[in-house]
Amino acid sequence: MTSGFKSRRRALAGGKVAPSLPKVPPGKSLKRPAPPLRGPRGEMGVGQRGPEGGAGAVGATGATGSTGATGPVGATGVTGATGATGATGATGVTGATGATGAAGATGATGATGAAFTPATGTASGFLSRRVYVNAASARLNTTFAGVTTIAAVTWTTAAHIPDGNWFDIQPAGAGGGGGGGNTTAVEGQPGAGGGGGARRRAIYSRAQLIAMLPIVIIAGLGGAGGIGGVNNNAVQTVTPTAGATGGSASFGNFTAGAGSGGQINSAHHGGLGGGIADAPTPAAASAAQVGGAPATIAGVAGVFLDGAGHGSTAGGGAAVGLPAVYGGASGGACDASEASAAGGRSVYGGGGGGSGRGCDSGVGAGGTGGDGGGRWTSATQTGGGGTGGTGSAANGVPAGAGSAGADGDAERNGDGGGGGGSHDGNVTTAQGGAGGDGGFPGGGGGGGGATRLRTFSGRNFAGGNGAKGGDAAVIVDAYA
Numbered sequence: 453m454t455s456g457f458k459s460r461r462r463a464l465a466g467g468k469v470a471p472s473l474p475k476v477p478p479g480k481s482l483k484r485p486a487p488p489l490r491g492p493r494g495e496m497g498v499g500q501r502g503p504e505g506g507a508g509a510v511g512a513t514g515a516t517g518s519t520g521a522t523g524p525v526g527a528t529g530v531t532g533a534t535g536a537t538g539a540t541g542a543t544g545v546t547g548a549t550g551a552t553g554a555a556g557a558t559g560a561t562g563a564t565g566a567a568f569t570p571a572t573g574t575a576s577g578f579l580s581r582r583v584y585v586n587a588a589s590a591r592l593n594t595t596f597a598g599v600t601t602i603a604a605v606t607w608t609t610a611a612h613i614p615d616g617n618w619f620d621i622q623p624a625g626a627g628g629g630g631g632g633g634n635t636t637a638v639e640g641q642p643g644a645g646g647g648g649g650a651r652r653r654a655i656y657s658r659a660q661l662i663a664m665l666p667i668v669i670i671a672g673l674g675g676a677g678g679i680g681g682v683n684n685n686a687v688q689t690v691t692p693t694a695g696a697t698g699g700s701a702s703f704g705n706f707t708a709g710a711g712s713g714g715q716i717n718s719a720h721h722g723g724l725g726g727g728i729a730d731a732p733t734p735a736a737a738s739a740a741q742v743g744g745a746p747a748t749i750a751g752v753a754g755v756f757l758d759g760a761g762h763g764s765t766a767g768g769g770a771a772v773g774l775p776a777v778y779g780g781a782s783g784g785a786c787d788a789s790e791a792s793a794a795g796g797r798s799v800y801g802g803g804g805g806g807s808g809r810g811c812d813s814g815v816g817a818g819g820t821g822g823d824g825g826g827r828w829t830s831a832t833q834t835g836g837g838g839t840g841g842t843g844s845a846a847n848g849v850p851a852g853a854g855s856a857g858a859d860g861d862a863e864r865n866g867d868g869g870g871g872g873g874s875h876d877g878n879v880t881t882a883q884g885g886a887g888g889d890g891g892f893p894g895g896g897g898g899g900g901g902a903t904r905l906r907t908f909s910g911r912n913f914a915g916g917n918g919a920k921g922g923d924a925a926v927i928v929d930a931y932a
Contacts, residue, residue, distance in 0.1 A: 570932065577932045579616045581862070584926040586671045586699070591892050591923055597862040604926065607667040616930030619656045621706060624865050625649030625672070625780065625802070626698030627890035627921025628711035628723035628731065632678035633808045633872060633900030634692045635884070635913040640811030640874060640902030643678055643887065643918045645773060645783025645795045646695045647711025647723030647731050648802025648825065649894030650744065650759060651865045652778060654706055664704050669926050672699010675713050675723075677918030680884060680900045685909045692716045692915055695723060695897060700730050701924035709744045709759060711780040714805060714899045714918060722783030722795065722804055723896055723921075725759035725776050738765045744779060753796070753833070754779035760796050760804070772796065773804035773825055773868075773896075775833040783896045784822040784834070784871065786810045794834040795825035795868035795896055802894030803827075803837045803857060803868035808887060808901035808916055811876045818843020818876045821885060821901055824857045824868025837867030838898060841885035841916075845877030851884050851916065854898035857891030862927060866891020872901030872916035881912045887919035895922040 571577035585591050587603040594601055607613060631643030661667065675696035682690035695713025702708070709726030712733050721734035727744030734741045740751025744759025754760040754776025762782045765771050769789055773782040773796030781796030784807035795804030803825025809818065820843060826836025841852030854870025872885030887898025900916030 579930040579932055580614050582614065582928045584669050584671055586673050586923060589673060589923045596859065596892065597927065604669040604671045606669065607665060609665065610662050613658065613661050614928065614930040616932060617658050618931040619661060620653065620929040620931070621656060621703050622651065622653045622927040623701035623703050623706060623708040624651045624893040624925045624927070625700050625708040625710040625726040626674045626924040627780065627802045627894045627896040628698050628713040628783070629675035629677040629695030629921050630783065630805045630869065630871070630887035630897035630899040630918030631694045631714035631716040632680040632692035632918045633884040633902040633915030634681040634717060635683045635903040635905045635915050640904040640915065641717050641720065642786055642792065642808030642810045642871065642874065642902040643692065643695070643716055643899030644714030644720050644722040644785035644807050645805025645822065645824065645868060645871060645899045646675055646714045646890060646896035646921045647725045647759070647782050648780030648798055648804050648868060648896045649698055649710045649865060649922070649924060650708040650726040650728065650779045651800040651894065652706065652708040652728065652757070667704045670700070670702045671924040671926050672701060672710060674698045674890060674921030674923045675710070675897070677887060677897050677920050678713065678716060678900065680915030680917045682914045683905050684912050686911070695918045697730060697733060698921045699924055701926050703926050710924065711802060711894070711896050711921060714783045714785070714807070720765050720785040720787050721762045722771070722773050722785040722807065724762055725754050725780030725782050725798070725801060725804065727754065727759035727779045728757050731759045731780065734762060740764045743782065772834045775828050776801050780804070780894060780896070781825045781868070783807065783868065783899065786822070790819055792819060792822035792840055792871055794822040795837060796834055797825040797828035797832065797836060798865065799828045800864050802865035802890065802896060802922060805868040805887060805890060805896035805898040805919065806838070806840050806854060806871035808871040808884065808899040809840065809843060809874035811874050811902045811904035818845050818851050818874045821854045821871025821873050821887070821898060824870050824888065824890070824895065824898055826867045827864065837891070837895065838870035838888040840870040841873035841901060843873040844875045847877065847879035848881045851875040851901050853886040853916070854888035854919065856889040857895035857922065859891045860893060865893050866895035866922045868896040869898035869919045871898040874901045875903045880910055883914050884916035886916040889919045890922035892922045893925040897921045
C-alpha cells in the first residue's frame with residue numbers, strides 16, 4: 453500500500469495521471485484475489501528515477517474578462533520644452549484713438565541766461581554787415597562797403613536774422629538808364645541822363661524783425677540805356693530809344709524807389725529821381741515833371757524823401773537835373789542846341805546822369821557831354837559825378853564816351869554817369885559818344901551824344917547809346 457501510494461504520488465508529481473480504480477457495481481464488493489504464494493520477500497531493490505516527461509501543451513487563451521473600474525488620475529507629467537516661435541501673423545486693424553491723457557507736470561525752470569554786456573569805451577558795438585544785390589547783378593560777389601555782396605534772399609525764421617540786437621536797414625533803389633542820342637538832317641538831339649535811385653534808412657530792434665517775418669529782400673537791376681539812332685545813306689535804319697526805369701529795393705514793406713530813364717528827341721526830359729516809390733516815366737511833353745513820391749510839385753528839387761522832378765524843356769536849350777536829399781536826383785537834358793546839361797546831385801540818393809551833347813545846324817568840333825550828379829553840397833547842386841565825353845569832328849573817329857559815376861558807400865548811393873560827346877564834322881562816318889554807367893548803387897546812366905546828318909548819300913551817322921543805371925542794393929548792419 454505504502455509502496456503503491458508513493459508510486460501514484462510520484463506519477464502525479466511527474467505530470468502523469470494515475471490509473472483510476474475499477475468501478476464496483478452496486479451490491480457487489482470488490483474482493484481482492486488471494487495473493488499468490490510467494491516465497492519469502494527479498495530485499496527490496498531501489499530502481500533509478502526515469503527521465504522527466506516533457507512540458508505539456510499550452511492551454512487555449514481564456515475569454516477576456518470584463519473591464520475593470522477606472523483607476524485614479526495619475527500625477528501631471530513634467531512640462532515639455534518650448535516649441536520654436538511661429539511665423540508673424542498679419543497686422544491687425546488699427547484700433548480707435550485713445551482718449552487724450554492728462555497734461556504733464558510743468559518742467560523745471562531753465563537756468564538764467566548770461567546778462568547782456570553793452571559795448572563800452574571805444575567799442576563800436578558793430579557786429580556785422582550784409583549787402584544784398586540781385587542774383588543777376590554784375591556786382592554779385594564783389595566787394596562793396598568792406599564786404600562781399602550776396603544774393604537777395606527771404607528771411608523766414610528768426611535763425612535767418614544775423615546775430616545782434618539792433619539793425620540799421622538801408623534799401624538803395626536802382627538808377628534809370630540814359631536815353632540814346634539821335635542823328636538828324638538838321639539838328640542832332642542827344643539822349644537825356646537817367647534819374648538816380650532813392651536811399652532810405654531805418655533802425656529796427658530784433659523783436660521788430662521777428663514780428664515782421666517772413667521778410668522778403670528785393671534788389672532790382674539798373675535801368676537799361678537807350679539805343680542810339682542810326683542813319684545810313686540818308687535812310688533812318690534805327691530809331692533811338694529812351695532809357696528804362698530801374699528796379700526798386702525793398703526790405704519787407706520798407707522800399708526805396710528807382711529812378712526813371714532819360715528821354716529822347718523833342719521830349720528831352722532827364723530821368724526823374726526815385727522816392728519811396730519808383731519815379732514816373734517823364735511825359736512826352738515839355739512841361740515840368742514831378743519826381744518819385746511823395747513829391748507832388750512839378751519842376752522842384754526833392755525834399756527829404758521826395759524824388760527830384762525836372763524843369764520845363766520848352767524852347768529847347770539845356771535843362772540841368774535837380775537835386776534831392778534821400779530821393780534820387782534827376783538827369784540832365786538838352787535839346788538840339790550845341791550844349792549839354794549836368795545831372796543833379798543828392799545827399800544820400802543816387803546822382804542823375806548827365807545828358808549827351810547836342811548838335812546844331814552848323815558844322816562844329818563837337819562838344820563835351822554833361823557831368824553826372826555827385827554828392828550834393830549847398831554850393832553845388834549839379835555835376836560832380838562821371839565826366840562828360842569829349843566831342844569829335846574827324847571822319848571815322850567816334851566822340852568820347854562819358855565816364856562812369858563813382859560807386860557810393862555804406863551811407864550814400866552812387867554818382868550819375870557822364871553824357872556822351874557829340875560828333876559834328878562834315879564827314880562820311882560819324883559816331884556820337886556813349887553815356888557812362890551810373891555808379892553802384894543807384895546812380896543814373898549818362899545819355900548818348902548826338903550827330904548831325906549831312907543830307908547827301910554815302911554818309912553813315914549814328915548817335916551814341918545811353919548807359920545803364922546803377923543796380924539796387926539792400927544794406928543790413930547789425931549792432932550789439
